[in-house]
Amino acid sequence: MKKVGKTRVERARQAFLNGDLEMHRRLHSPEEIGKEPWHKTEQGKYIGQAVYGASDGIVTTFAAISGVAGANLSPTVALIVGLANLFADGLSMAIGDYLSEKSEKDYIKAERERELWEVEHLPEAEKLEVREIYKRKGLSGEKLEALVDAITSNKELWIETMLHEELGLFEDDTSPLKSALVTFFSFIIAGFMPLVTYVFASTWSFIANHQFMLSCVITAATLFFVGALRQVVTGVKWYKGGLEMLFVGGTSAAVAYFIGWLLRTVFGIVV
Incomplete structure (x- = not known):
């Protein structure tokens, strides 16, 4: 299989993050700009949905089983609650997406x-709107009129300009169905990680005796990994993204564990 290299934009983004001004200049030379096709690709289009779906999946599932562990309920209850929460929330999130x-x-x-x-039907009024938009941006005189004439000479460009500049709307070619599927499967895959020890507890006594502790370790590693992947979307340092996600997931789980413990020990709720 032919390996797909990084696009010029991806290399420019990396040069920016590395503070490499010389590489940035080279990537913005006429030769580099001219040789790359100007079109969108499927690659990276749904990264955001995958990362955030995975983040929500692991946090919500681990919070659910942490609440069960805090209440000192049976591991079977944790598995049932975790799986029910995983698929119900995953489906709900995908439908919402x-x-x-x-x-x-x-x-x-x-x-x-x-x-x-x-x-x-109202070309003069629409042309006046285009003129006013760019007038407010600081253009005037011949430059303003030349730009207005150029935009309004092409109907498609004219409409795109009104959508972007007047209404603040930007179209993309992502598929709502694909977006929902990416969200669902990333939610399910990442959200399943806290449940691994509960599912395979019967295969090894050590796992059975330390289900929640091992689940914490696996979840922490997955949280850090998913958080580090946010670098692809947000541009933050990978270790910073990992630690942030670890903190958010850990805090959510701690709160859920405390609530479970509180209901059992203070209020005497026993299942």
Whole structure:
């Protein structure tokens, strides 16, 4: 299989993070800019959904079984609660992601159709709006008029400008269904990690005797790994992202554990 190299934009991003000004200049030379096709690719399009789906999956699942452990309930209860929480929350999150993405696309489509109608039926008013947009950005005189004429000479560019500059809307070609599936499976895979010891407890007595402790270790490692992956989306240092995710997940689990302990020891709730 042919290995896909990094794009110019990816290399420029890495040069920026490394403070490599010379590399940045080289990547912005006419030769480099001209030789790379200007099109979007599938690669990296759904990284955000994968990272955040995994983050939510592991935090919510571990918090659920921590609450069970705090209440000193049976490991079987932890497994049942964890699995039920994992699939229910994963499905809920995926459906929410799908509906959110689809609603946004439907809204942008409706606004595009409205802008098209206005350009075709009220061209002078729409041209005046374009002029006012760039006038407020500081342009004036011949430069302003030349830009307005250039934009309004192309209907597609005109509509895109109104969507971006007037309404603050930006279209992308992501699929709501693909986005939902990525969210669901990343949620399930990462969220399953805290349950590994409970699922395989019967295979080794050591696991059976230390289920929650081992789950904590596995979860901590997974939290740090998923947090480090946020660097791909946010650009933060990998170790900083890992520690932040570890802190958030640990705090959530500690609160859940404390609530479980409180209900059992203070209020005497026993299952």
